[in-house]
Amino acid sequence: MNTENDDQPLSPAGRLFVQPATHQIINCVLGLKRAIDINEVRAVLNESLMIKHPRFSSLLITNKQGLEHWRKIDIDIDRHIILRPHPISHGDDDEEIVNDYIADLTVSSPLSIDKPLWEVHILEAHKCVVLRIHHALGDGISLVSLMLTMCRKRDDLEQTPTIEPLVSSKRDGGKLGILEQVLRLLKVIWFTVIYVTEFAMRGLWLSDGKTVVSGGDGVEMWPRKLVTAKFSVDDMKMVKSVVANATINDVLFGVISSGLSKYLDHRSPDHLQDGLKITGVALVNLRPSPGLQDFKELMKKNAGAGWGNKVGIMLLPVYYHRNVSDPLEYLKRAKMMIDSKKLSAEAYLSHQIGQFVMKYFGAKVASTLNYKVICNTSFTISNVVGPREEITVAGIPVTYIRTTSSSLPHGITMHMVSYAGKADMQILVAKDLIPDPEKLARCFEDALREMKEYALRI
Structure with a gap:
């Protein structure tokens, strides 16, 4: 010892x-x-x-x-x-x-x-x-x-599962000229200033407008209900293929935007303004993510090297819309938003701000500010890429992989994990706010189905 x-x-x-x-x-x-x-x-x-x-x-x-x-x-x-x-x-x-x-x-x-x-x-x-x-x-x-x-x-019990390393999406279409590089730099600066300013304001007073799914201070202690929304990875890939340079994360956020709009129409159709902003919180891993084989070698060489949490926060807004004739509009808006977020240094600087507050003001103050950001937003979202092939544990085939976290002041917390062609999203809700989470799950599943059906007609 x-x-x-x-x-x-x-x-x-x-x-x-x-x-x-x-x-x-x-x-x-x-x-x-x-x-x-x-x-x-x-x-x-x-x-x-x-x-x-x-x-x-x-x-x-x-x-x-x-x-x-x-x-x-x-x-x-x-x-x-x-x-x-x-x-x-x-x-x-x-x-x-x-x-x-x-x-x-x-x-x-x-x-x-x-x-x-x-x-x-x-x-x-x-x-x-x-x-x-x-x-x-x-x-x-x-x-x-x-x-x-x-x-x-499952088909080779001597081999561990395959997970591809997470890499940044390349959406630039090749090398940029001098003018394009300058314009890109200006965008980076502009988006960083806007998003980091909003992040700071969220930790102080700026809050989403109240809806039937809004949480707040103390909601993390309310009774919870957990349901699963089930998606096909092939369906998500098919939908993303019809929008240039879209990613699975773009599709996921399009589905969330459409699904939340459907659910809010179900719960309070006459009390919402079209275009209402509903902000999500995502934890962003700032450390390069190795594939599983590289991860095993790292563990063998030095189990403590580079370990820990190196994460930033990114605020990801979606918008309530009613009577949208083209369901792919949700995906296009989500892609535009996520593209601008990726151009910014919001995740990195939120991490640096947290480090600064922790060092000079202590863990309690840092925790209070993070708690305030959560109270002033509406939901949590994460997406983890799992094995593409079927796997076993102790020789027993694994039928699904699902994950969720401790409850937060949010009324809705969503964690999606892909596995063997399926993507299961665990939806954890405060059941006093959302008494019918099964309906919410169906709204998300219907959103992807509608996008797929529309994409097939293009």
Whole structure:
């Protein structure tokens, strides 16, 4: 066991995620073809890279100065495995039962700090496992990659899954001339000034207009409901192909904009102004994301190198519109918005602002400002690229991969993960604000279907 002199400080973002106002746990669910037993889980964990990583065998310690550190300990895997051998509740719909179980975890079940901050829940009767990892241990993409090192390809049980590295989209069409470079630089400066100014204002007083889906201070403690919207990756690719240089993220935001408009028409059609701005918050990974094979080599060389959370915040607005005859207009508007956001340094500078506030004013002030940004916006969104091929864990085929996080002051939190041609989006809602989240999920699914049908007619 390490002594106090061997303790490692948390990263600034890690300190942010352990503050009460911005406390975050990632809950990742693997659906399985058959139930997995505790001995199979124990064997997978014992052989995994995950428990070899120092963060997964370290306690969270607060020193006399109030600063958080990691302290290495000898890990007892059995303390991290929680077995639920019997049905969680009565009913025939496993998906709904599992979603309800996770929804409860997002509000009322913190991780115990007397052991490293992760757990594996085995829901035997519902043929799934839930991996709970504190966000202070790392950013979402790295944690999902680390989890997938415990899996194998279904058609080759000796090989780990394939995940392509995330790379920036090239939308410039080749090298730019001098004039184009100057104009691009001016756009970068202009968009950066606008978006960083708005980000600062969101942390102080600027807020979205109130709608039936708006959250706010204290909403993170309200009871939650979790539902799943299901998309086809091929459908999303088909839709993006009809709009020049569009990406899957553009399609996702077009779907969210259209789906929210449909849902708001359902809930309050006579009380909204066309063009109403509804702002989302996205965490942006600022560290280059390796593919899974590169990730494994990095872990073997030095498990602690470059680890932690290096994330910025990007505010992504969508707009309420009624009676839109061309559903692809939602995609085109989303693409235009995301293109301008990518031209700016908003994500990088939001990270730098957070670092500055953390260093000179402390974690509590930084947490308060981040909490305020969330209270003044309307939803959270993330999209993680998963394996393209089918995978197994302990030799058992994985039927789905889904993830969500701890509840936030937002009324809606959305996390999409793609896997083997499917893209499942977990929609976590405050059910006192959104009593019919199944309707919201259908609105998103209908939005993509309408875009696809319209694209096929072009």
